Amino acid sequence: MMTPLTVQLPFNRDILGPAFTPAKRGDKPATERGHWILVQEQNLIVAPVADGFALPHGACPVPLDPAPPFWLGTYRDEPCWVVALAPEAPLPPGLSRETVVPMRGTRLPDDLLSLGGMALQALWWESTSGHCPRCGERTARIEGEWGKKCPRCRYEHYPHLHPAVIVLVKHGDRCLLARKREWAPGRYALVAGFVDNGESLEGCVAREIKEEVGVDVKDIRYVGSQNWPFPSQMMIGFVAAYAGGDVVIDTDELEDARWFDCDKLPALPSRHSISRWIIDHYGRP
Numbered sequence: 001m002m003t004p005l006t007v008q009l010p011f012n013r014d015i016l017g018p019a020f021t022p023a024k025r026g027d028k029p030a031t032e033r034g035h036w037i038l039v040q041e042q043n044l045i046v047a048p049v050a051d052g053f054a055l056p057h058g059a060c061p062v063p064l065d066p067a068p069p070f071w072l073g074t075y076r077d078e079p080c081w082v083v084a085l086a087p088e089a090p091l092p093p094g095l096s097r098e099t100v101v102p103m104r105g106t107r108l109p110d111d112l113l114s115l116g117g118m119a120l121q122a123l124w125w126e127s128t129s130g131h132c133p134r135c136g137e138r139t140a141r142i143e144g145e146w147g148k149k150c151p152r153c154r155y156e157h158y159p160h161l162h163p164a165v166i167v168l169v170k171h172g173d174r175c176l177l178a179r180k181r182e183w184a185p186g187r188y189a190l191v192a193g194f195v196d197n198g199e200s201l202e203g204c205v206a207r208e209i210k211e212e213v214g215v216d217v218k219d220i221r222y223v224g225s226q227n228w229p230f231p232s233q234m235m236i237g238f239v240a241a242y243a244g245g246d247v248v249i250d251t252d253e254l255e256d257a258r259w260f261d262c263d264k265l266p267a268l269p270s271r272h273s274i275s276r277w278i279i280d281h282y283g284r285p
């Protein structure tokens with residue numbers, strides 16, 4: 001069987017295939033017609049169509065003053081623009097607000113989630129990179145790049161992605177799953193955590209599992225990744241084998257963790273997350 005080159009999940013730009021070509025900032029085309037990604041908090045403003053939702057298309061449907069749109073890339077041979085709307089801004093007739101967040105029950109199709117995720121990350125970067133993190137001076141765009149440079153101390157930085165590991169621990173026909181207090185009742189998922197300075201990905205997997213659920217792992221195997229734009233994580237997925245120890249949870253992080261038989265799994269996250277993808281591909285009988 002042919003395995004896809006990348007994990008086919010929303011928020012991974014790869015799923016758009018050749019339909020999307022990312023822009024380099026500063027490289028703006030002359031026209032301001034095209035596809036419009038209107039972002040209001042963590043929602044996209046979309047037009048309902050027969051089989052779901054579509055981006056507004058043509059001229060921009062909202063006033064463009066004062067924030068100018070920025071060019072995210074080329075989508076289906078036309079420019080794709082991003083505009084941030086104020087939380088209280090009224091919507092044009094015929095358009096509606098749809099959340100991009102899987103845990104809030106997004107109804108958007110995967111291609112719009114991937115475009116929306118890139119827009120959220122680009123807006124996050126713009127909102128956090130306006131001043132130099134070293135000296136506080138206002139930054140300037142590096143020509144043709146997303147990066148920013150400081151005219152005073154010369155510091156340069158580029159959009160930040162925060163690497164985090166997410167791990168399925170298996171022991172024979174059982175999966176170790178965990179839940180946090182704030183999740184929907186009864187829902188379990190995988191243990192995840194951010195990579196520390198100086199740490200390898202494998203080292204991070206072993207440490208996070210030991211800290212959060214108390215067990216040792218071996219045979220750590222990379223299985224895929226997902227870009228997660230809330231606000232800018234790179235989720236790096238692994239499967240590991242149980243190597244010993246009792247399940248003892250870190251109660252600051254988790255409400256529960258336990259072994260489940262692979263054929264009797266509990267409620268799981270929606271199909272949008274790599275947590276669910278790993279469980280579906282590696283945690284089933």
Ligand SMILES: [Zn+2]
Pocket residue numbers: 132133134135136137150151152153154155
């Ligand atoms: Zn500076």
